[in-house]
Amino acid sequence: MTHDQPSRDAIVATAQESIARGSKSFAAASQLFEPAVRERAWLLYAWCRACDDIADGQDHGHGMTGVSDGPARLAEITAKTEAALAGVVVGEPAFDALRLFAAETGLPPALARDLIAGFALDAEGWRPRTERDLYQYCYHVAGVVGSMMALAMGVPADDHATLDRACDLGLAFQLANIARDVAEDARAGRCYLPQDWLDEMGIPADDLLAPAYRDRLGLLGERLGSLAGRYEASARFGTPALSFRSAWAVLAAAGIYGAIGRKVAALGPRAWDVRVGTSGAAKLGFIRRAFGEATRRKALYPPSLRDATLWTRPR
Structure with missing residues (x-):
């Protein structure tokens, strides 16, 4: 069965609609990018969002239905993704978005497959046994997206040092x-x-929220927040490799998300009394601060070796 090839403009327009419906924060943040990078970010988002929706039985992240046919859904995601990576017109905007993204960025197919492996972990009801397992999971669901976003920003696929820093930001977010x-x-x-x-x-594990354990759970919240901070700090050293506007967007996102991890760590046992977030005014403050940081990024984040004690993405 063949499909008429939709125009790039039509695919980009559908991807823009997808991000507007699925993530107002990411849609707003993407405005900081140069137009070409912004469009590639939308293309990548559309594919990630579609995979997530198919896996979870959702519509743009909303109305999760619970699924009983997880393996069939994973097989569908995999087949359509592999077709897109092979340059085949899939006939679905989100997977044709990946086809364009892969062609325009030189996307290593392993990165797309690593994201799908994250959906497989969730479908299996997987749980981490060790801290290393936790990093592996964070890589599959977010770190790999950081690396793919770096490709959208023009980082070459063989610049592993910068892709490692981009992965660090995804790990920090997750x-x-x-x-x-x-x-x-x-x-x-x-x-x-x-x-x-x-x-x-x-x-x-099955009684985490009992009041008797709240103080100890607070210590684990602090530990997670502090680990997020270490990966965020590492990620910032990748920004000199980016254009000014890309660095501005990355540093703004690092500040906004970093604030969430810091707030959880600071609240300790009270971290889950209300959902921790960042106000609109605070977000604007981080965007303003990031402008200055992006201007001085080469001085703030001089060339340095990545901390060898941090977990490193698979190559």
Whole structure:
């Protein structure tokens, strides 16, 4: 079966609609990019969003239905993604968005496959046993997206040092997300805290939120927030390799998301009394501050070796 090839403009327009519906924050942040980078970011988002929606039975991240046919859904995502990576016109805007993105950025197919492996982990109801497992999961669901976003910004696929720093930002975001959502996840029967950590603190995984464990859980929230901060700090040293506007967007996002991890760490046992977030005024403040940081990025973040004690993405 063949499909008429849609124009790039039509695919980009559909991707823009997808991001407007699925993530107002990312849609707003993407405005900081140069037009060409912005469009590639939309293309990447559209594919990630579609994969997520198929895997979870959602519509643009909303109305999760719960799925009973997880393996079939993963097979569909994989088949359409592999077709797009091979340059085949899929006939679905989100997967044709990936086809364009891959062609325009020199996307290594392994990166797209690594993201799909993250959906497979979630479909299996996977749980981390060790801290290393936690990083591996964060890589598959977010770190790899950081590396792909760097490609959207014009970083060559063989610039591993910069792609490692971009991955660090994705890890920082996911660690902050996990810290913020501990209570929400527990109520939904999910837990992304390593079993080793829970054993160390004497917290049963199926009763995380019991008042008796709240102080100890607060310590784990602080640990996650502090780890997110280490990866965020590392990511900032990748920004001299980016254009001014890309660096501005990355540093703004680092500030906004970093604030979430810092807030969880500061609140300790009270971190989950209300959902931690960043106000609109605070976001504007981070965007203003990031402008100055992007201007001085070469002085602020001089060439340096990445901290060897940080977990490193697979190559």
